[in-house]
Amino acid sequence: MCDHDPMQCIIPPHMLKVLQMRGDAKVAKMATDMLAQNAKVRDARQEFMSTRMVPDGSTPESAFLTPALAETCETAVCKREIYDGQEKAGLPGKLARKEGDGETSDPTVNEAYDGAGAVFDLYAKEFGRNSLDGNGMKLVATVHHRRKYNNAFWNGEQMAYGDGDGVIFVKFTELSVIAHEMSHGVVQFSGGLRYTGQSGALNESFADCFGAMIQQYRLGQESCEGDWLIGKGILGPDIRGVALRSMKAPGTAYSDATLGQDPQPYHMDFYVDTTDDNGGVHINSGIPNHAFYLYCQYLGGNSWQKAGQVWYQALQRLNNPLATFHDWAAQTVDAALRLYGVGALEVNLLRRSWKLVGISI
Template sequence: MHAHCSILCITPPHMLREIAQNGTPVQQEVARKTLMASESFRAKRSAMGGMLAASLAATIIGGKERTIYDAKNGTSLPGVKIRGEGDPASLDPAVNEAYDGSGITYDLYMNAFGRNSIDNNGMKLNSTVHFQKGYDNAFWDGEQMVYGDGDEDLPVDQRLFNRFTKSLDVIAHELTHGVTQYEANLNYYGQPGALNESMSDVFGSLVKQYQHMQTATEADWIIGEGLFTSNVNGVGIRSMKAPGTAYDDPVLGKDPQPAHMSDYVTTIEDNGGVHINSGIPNHAFYVVARELGSFAWEKAGVIWYKALTDKLTKTSSFEDAANLTFQAATELYGSGSLEEQAVRTGWAEVGITIGAPSTNEGCLTSVLRVFGLAGSKR
């Protein structure tokens, strides 16, 4: 198992900071606590290293092995076991949503790509619900899934987030961080980090499409559908079809994602903008899926999966991803194929030309050097 002590969260830090600045006193407090809890748990995981790996992430060769735990609004993991593989449904909807969502994610990876769980070796799918009180996030901690309840304990008119198990693509997004951990293991900073986030969005969206048997045209391409309450002016936390349009709210702010390299955001926050600039490769994948039509997991997804598992490296840039997905399409479907052309079109629409020299040492790295952060990793 790869060493991986970061926790990878679904709610972008810039969104929580907006709430901490613009929300009501109650909303501000919840946002600050969520930010602090994530940092605290990240430090705790880093200190513990992989000590829990043997007990939590053991492999079961042969099929799905899901276990759902309840943290009882605490922070000790995994918590109290509530439901195991094959057990009857719980009276707790969060338990059932985590159980079903991890199962659907397993099914997509197995049926579309022949992958046996997170590590491709039957890894147990462990999830903990009811993490902390008022925790507006969900994360993959390197070994298991963890879900907060959002704002369910706040007055109705103060709620911004529903419980995080309600969104299937959130569940699949976070589990895909585990797949990436065992494959390309993309550094969680700058363009490699944005690719890490994008891979989770891509396969998170594919899991939702697979569950509903939606074609690329029928899909909404929204990440975090159902996560916001009716108090928020937004449809989700990101849009792969139209990055930058998912939400525009007086409390949460406006979706900052770019859809083109000309709008690339240079920042040292959010690990170099991993949740922001992921909009660029996200949109490239959407265009590829749109060009190919039908079910996106059948061709576009297979191309991206091959790139993730066989070609990308820890330091891959957007240009690398463009060239490597093109290479994957060529190997899978042949030179001059429609699939190859779709990949070329997808990346061209976001301002990246297949075959162009890599600009991995671009403006972001220059800025990071000024701050003495070039080459730093989470």
């Protein structure tokens, strides 16, 4: 499963494979079915992406937004459409709420609507980006996707959220999940990071960084106040854990007889060399995640004000879909130099943050 642009799901394949091995017959079948379904949607997403590529395989320049530091995108207008999948496989489903409509009686519809708005607001107001593609893309999402579906995903053009089975996972319209998955769209339309190995882990990490950031933005929290958890509250009632991932302490998000132990490393000394999970994209993302967390703690204040600007600007200028962790670290240092100047504290603290996870720049 190391294809160029597989579907990006919040529940990683390595977790599903653990459920195949450790779960009872019902759980094992669910995991097997999920892995097969993910492969089908992955293939559909690859076909979709191939129609958006120019001959050299890159994303058209029209998909890019000129980088801007903390400039509000005055022309940005949020356009949301939330659909009820009615527990069926087809997308998008029945329109349940569109931009400007009042709340519905379905809290899951409202959560998806509000979450999409929070994502749009951060990118527009703090990064000058007009929607996920930078060109005012409509934000489409489907809730109640399939029956007891244990996942949420971005398929290249829209979001889909399952309700969970109520045992292993509960509903997936938690804000950090919404923000994470939608941020995969930002990566997609900003040149992309190939979804395998270290570049794939960087793709996942960028989505995690902005997932945590948007959660803090919505709550008005400073970096020191955030919990830095991705997927908090989506684990089932009998699962021992607090979230899918912890940026503050990678490897500690869950420890459960069925789900196993959170495998994320926090330092290059513990990098996981594997062919599973597209080369460990959801696993090794813990390393750049922790570097971002450390940088935010060093800087203080709000994560989106300085650290977030560095990460966003680095993505816009990266132009390397096969970037390694070292490549990305160097790109973030270059972004910090552009934003804050040679000898700036922001640059020195960034170098220190990368060094603390085993990457020297």
